[in-house]
Amino acid sequence: MSRPRRCLVTGANRGLGLEFAQQLLERGDHVLGACRHPGRASALNDLVGxxxxxxxxLPLDTADARSIAELARELPLVFDGLDLLINNAGVLHSGERFGSVQALNLDDSFRTNASGPFLLTQALAPVLARGARVVNLSSSWGSIAxxxxxxxxxYAISKAAQNMASALLAKALAERGVVVxxxxPGWVQTDMGGAHAELTPxxxxxxxxxxxxxxxxxxSGRFLDHRGEPVPW
Known part of the structure; x- marks a missing residue:
């Protein structure tokens, strides 16, 4: 693009979200970083300065439909359109064992990892520029194959559901040339991936x-890794 992109990154307060914000800014793009508690996001506030x-x-809890609606209302005050939406926010409940998996964990994971990205993209569809990109951060753990x-x-169930959401969004937005x-990302050294992971953020x-x-x-609608190689569904 000849002009800076207008980018929204969810879960931008740490890990991959923070790294996306950093690298997009270094490229000269404009970035809106969304997270649950912006006032506590010290690294993100440093980027603002x-x-x-x-x-x-802007504040955003992807598990809360009201929070999604509020961000959709406030975004036009920041950007007059959107060229790149990165649905990065996610949650992983570790230590689950068969026989003791909690319904609350499943509900929270689905709302944050699957329905949240879908509903946010749906809410922001009117401001997506023609040819915009929508990226849902998935995982090999969401691959049934x-x-x-x-x-x-x-986590695995919610990411598999998110993959279907990505495929559906690709169909819904195809007429406008939006790529979903x-x-x-691979196994990355974040709070979720751990210090011994293969890749740095x-x-x-x-x-x-x-x-x-x-x-x-x-x-559009494909499941790819960080090298552009296809990941089996």
Missing amino acids: EYPGRMHM ELEAFRTPS LALN AEAVAGMLQVIDGAGIAD
């Missing part, structure tokens, strides 16, 4: 941004 006029913040063992059921991608995000930049309408 470092990139005045290009870094903005790659399932090897019983693990993190609330489900991206698996910088490496994972740099790879995903290359995939996003190179994607065309024919790629």
Whole structure:
């Protein structure tokens, strides 16, 4: 694009979301970072000071329909349209064992990881520019074809549901040339991935941004990794 992109990153207060915000700002783009408690997001507030006029913040809880509606109402006060939406916010309930999986964990995971990104994209569809990109951060743990063992059921189930949401959004937004991608960042050194993961956040995000930049309408609805390689459903 010849002009800076208008980007919204959810879960931007830490991990991959914060790294997306950082790298997009370094590229010269304008970024709206959304998270549950912006006042507590010290690293994100530092970016606001470092990139005045290009870094903005708004509260968002993707598990709360009212919070999604409020962000949709407030976004036009920040941007007159949106070129890139990165649905990064997610939750992982660790330590789940078969026989003791809690309904609350399943409900929270589904609302945050699956229905939240779908509902946010639906709410923001009117302001998505023609040819915009919508990226849902998925996981190999949401791949049914790659399932090897019983693990993190609330997370895995919600990510599999999110993958269907990505495919449905690709169909819904195709007429406007909007590209929707489900991206698996890989095993990344974040609070969720742990210190022994294979990739740094910088490496994972740099790879995903290359995939996003190179994607065309024919790629919409695909499930890809940070190198642009297809991930089995």
